Amino acid sequence: xxxxxxxxxxxxxxxxxxxxxxxxxxxxxxxxxxxxxxxxxxxxxxxxxxxxxxxxxxxxxxxxxxxxxxxxxxxxxxxxxxxxxxxxxxxxxxxxxxxxxxxxxxxxxxxxxxxxxxxxxxxxxxxxxxxxxxxxxxxxxxxxxxxxxxxxxxxxxxxxxxxxxxxxxxxxxxxxxxxxxxxxxxxxxxxxxxxxxxxxxxxxxxxxxxxxxxxxxxxxxxxxxxxxxxxxxxxxxxxxxxxxxxxxxxxxxxxxxxxxxxxxxxxxxxxxxxxxxxxxxxxxxxxxxxxxxxxxxxxxxxxxxxxxxxxxxxxxxxxxxxxxxxxxxxxxxxxxxxxxxxxxxxxxxxxxxxxxxxxxxxxxxxxxxxxxxxxxxxxxxxxxxxxxxxxxxxxxxxxxxxxxxxxxxxxxxxxxxxxxxxxxxxxxxxxxxxxxxxxxxxxxxxxxxxxxxxxxxxxxxxxxxxxxxxxxxxxxxxxxxxxxxxxxxxxxxxxxxxxxxxxxxxxxxxxxxxxxxxxxxxxxxxxxxxxxxxxxxxxxxxxxxxxxxxxxxxxxxxxxxxxxxxxxxxxxxxxxxxxxxxxxxxxxxxxxxxxxxxxxxxxxxxxxxxxxxxxxxxxxxxxxxxxx
Amino acid sequence: xxxxxxxxxxxxxxxxxxxxxxxxxxxxxxxxxxxxxxxxxxxxxxxxxxxxxxxxxxxxxxxxxxxxxxxxxxxxxxxxxxxxxxxxxxxxxxxxxxxxxxxxxxxxxxxxxxxxxxxxxxxxxxxxxxxx
Numbered sequence: 030x031x032x033x034x035x036x037x038x039x040x041x042x043x044x045x046x047x048x049x050x051x052x053x054x055x056x057x058x059x060x061x062x063x064x065x066x067x068x069x070x071x072x073x074x075x076x077x078x079x080x081x082x083x084x085x086x087x088x089x090x091x092x093x094x095x096x097x098x099x100x101x102x103x104x105x106x107x108x109x110x111x112x113x114x115x116x117x118x119x120x121x122x123x124x125x126x127x128x129x130x131x132x133x134x135x136x137x138x139x140x141x142x143x144x145x146x147x148x149x150x151x152x153x154x155x156x157x158x159x160x161x162x163x164x165x166x167x168x169x170x171x172x173x174x175x176x177x178x179x180x181x182x183x184x185x186x187x188x189x190x191x192x193x194x195x196x197x198x199x200x201x202x203x204x205x206x207x208x209x210x211x212x213x214x215x216x217x218x219x220x221x222x223x224x225x226x227x228x229x230x231x232x233x234x235x236x237x238x239x240x241x242x243x244x245x246x247x248x249x250x251x252x253x254x255x256x257x258x259x260x261x262x263x264x265x266x267x268x269x270x271x272x273x274x275x276x277x278x279x280x281x282x283x284x285x286x287x288x289x290x291x292x293x294x295x296x297x298x299x300x301x302x303x304x305x306x307x308x309x310x311x312x313x314x315x316x317x318x319x320x321x322x323x324x325x326x327x328x329x330x331x332x333x334x335x336x337x338x339x340x341x342x343x344x345x346x347x348x349x350x351x352x353x354x355x356x357x358x359x360x361x362x363x364x365x366x367x368x369x370x371x372x373x374x375x376x377x378x379x380x381x382x383x384x385x386x387x388x389x390x391x392x393x394x395x396x397x398x399x400x401x402x403x404x405x406x407x408x409x410x411x412x413x414x415x416x417x418x419x420x421x422x423x424x425x426x427x428x429x430x431x432x433x434x435x436x437x438x439x440x441x442x443x444x445x446x447x448x449x450x451x452x453x454x455x456x457x458x459x460x461x462x463x464x465x466x467x468x469x470x471x472x473x474x475x476x477x478x479x480x481x482x483x484x485x486x487x488x489x490x491x492x493x494x495x496x497x498x499x500x501x502x503x504x505x506x507x508x509x510x511x512x513x514x515x516x517x518x519x520x521x522x523x524x525x526x527x528x529x530x531x532x533x534x535x536x537x538x539x540x541x542x543x544x545x546x547x548x549x550x551x552x553x554x555x556x557x558x559x560x561x562x563x564x565x566x567x568x569x570x571x572x573x574x575x576x577x578x579x580x581x582x583x584x585x586x587x588x589x590x591x592x593x594x595x596x597x598x599x600x601x602x603x604x605x606x607x608x609x610x611x612x613x614x615x616x617x618x619x620x621x622x623x624x625x626x627x628x629x630x631x632x633x634x635x636x637x638x639x640x641x642x643x644x645x646x647x648x649x650x651x652x653x654x655x656x657x
Numbered sequence: 658x659x660x661x662x663x664x665x666x667x668x669x670x671x672x673x674x675x676x677x678x679x680x681x682x683x684x685x686x687x688x689x690x691x692x693x694x695x696x697x698x699x700x701x702x703x704x705x706x707x708x709x710x711x712x713x714x715x716x717x718x719x720x721x722x723x724x725x726x727x728x729x730x731x732x733x734x735x736x737x738x739x740x741x742x743x744x745x746x747x748x749x750x751x752x753x754x755x756x757x758x759x760x761x762x763x764x765x766x767x768x769x770x771x772x773x774x775x776x777x778x779x780x781x782x783x784x785x786x787x788x789x
Contacts, residue, residue: 163705163706164701164705164706165702165705165706165708168702172695172698172775172776174682174683174774174775174776175682175695175698175699175775178682178683178712179699179702179708179712179713179716181712182710182711182712182713182716183706183708183709183710183712183713185707185708185709185710186707187706187707187708188705188706188707188708189706356684357680357682357684358684420780421774427780427781630781631780631781
């Protein structure tokens, strides 16, 4: 069934074998195996969830290196596989002030350093390279935060890059090469299939996007927003360069932080000013099948009280709509609804009604956006901060919260796949069979169909039935004018790690969105569990009295369904409340809000009532769409 | 020491060590001298690197604007303090001024009274640390 690439014995023969091989593996597994690797011992024809992180910065990102991050891509992958690494602050002997380790290794990861300023950062960091002694590089090393603002804010090329920019162009290739080599070296191609990596990077234009490549055939230079300022330029160049490759150079582009994108992520105009047409909408849907709904700089699902009455939207909301407002408080304003994925899904349906194609058919993932090179470090306890736009820690560990109060440890990406290989995981991304969590490893299924049986939740073959008689998360219901759609959602609690048991689940919901009279309508349906489950938590000690459950499952039929209206459905599960990272840190620092003498400088936000002391960690499935 | 000389000494002292709030990408609370140094550095970089753009221009304008504003404001503060010393003998005034300078410098060098996120070293700095 799985074939290694054959030496050329005739072009026709190879093409035939390859085609047959791809067809056979596609038929058997639902994905095409195009890479050369050992077959995985562990196969799950009905798929299983793989947990990972697709948004990781290491020392090659300007905003990480200027904060003392020294983690290399290879070390980041080591960390993802469970090894301990040292992180800043660094002492005089170059020893790390902190060590971090995951409680459980990840299944996959991708290092996504900012492609912008790869060369400039490399020159300023590497003694011996021409330009290292320039004034700009001296400022980079001595006043790194200032250099971060100035280097990001330059409009013309730097003098130290040389008159023809050749120095920076040459240096540009070095980090990208190391990122590719590290991803290759860490990818487990043995039959154990223990860990998968993707070659990837971040394109940081006016909205931010991660580009994930399927295999090893990638552009020689990571196309950045300096040369390709709009996302359509990015797609143009990726499509163009990929056409030149010998093998398919599949990629997915994943927008993130729509919450602080100043309403640009879900805009429906092209750079030319024209409205999205069918061709561009189709291209967007193909190239951008996923959106990052949860990460370090907040949740992008929805915002409490902004275009919604959904009480659970008040989760990791960042109270401004533009990242610059993190630094200039005068610029802060509450984000509008169109910064959030929920409204983005509705905008997509509106565009579909107009041009016939939905450009925002997004599946969901979460990730960390760590700038310490620590993929998957999404636990609230002992959270070291993620750097980047957060609190810079370089030579001294500050006596303060280690991240701005509005930030959080981020989430995880979960992909439903048959095996832990690049081909299988990438196929999951393309078909949107993915979900996001805010950190815990909840096992979450969601199917929609027209005749899912009433006892589906109690049957051991739930997944079998779901695939056979419906569509999984990320799918689209076939048209049906005479029935109401039925959904089944099942969540199993995170089993936890040794000494760190998982938290019970509290309630399971389905969120339905539809367009009526030109307006977005939403309905949040509680389908299992209850908010009134007598859970209690003491924020001072963080002890929990829980009566939550290990699993939640329900079948729900949409009796209000109108087959002439487009609709989208996704499921959300929340755990019992637990202490937020900031509460844990404040307690550990001995801060007591009822005793002002304990509130030291740097810890004032411990007693900022705008931010909750407890959170309900959660997971969101990718949606299922219906189009009339 | 004359009243006039005292005024200028105090003005220089305040300009070099008085923690004042300003914004330059990040909000800092540090002496105007630091703001002056950063603005000058940015100007020098613009000349040497030729890296223009609105961010750089804004940085320089913000820096220079706030430097001038604080120079003027602190001049009035120094003048106000001096007014209280007009009745003192020159020698007493000199002693008082030197004492103020010494104590202020000592406090600024020992206690991390400055908030300096632009340094990326420590959020809070002493005078010695911010000049390092």
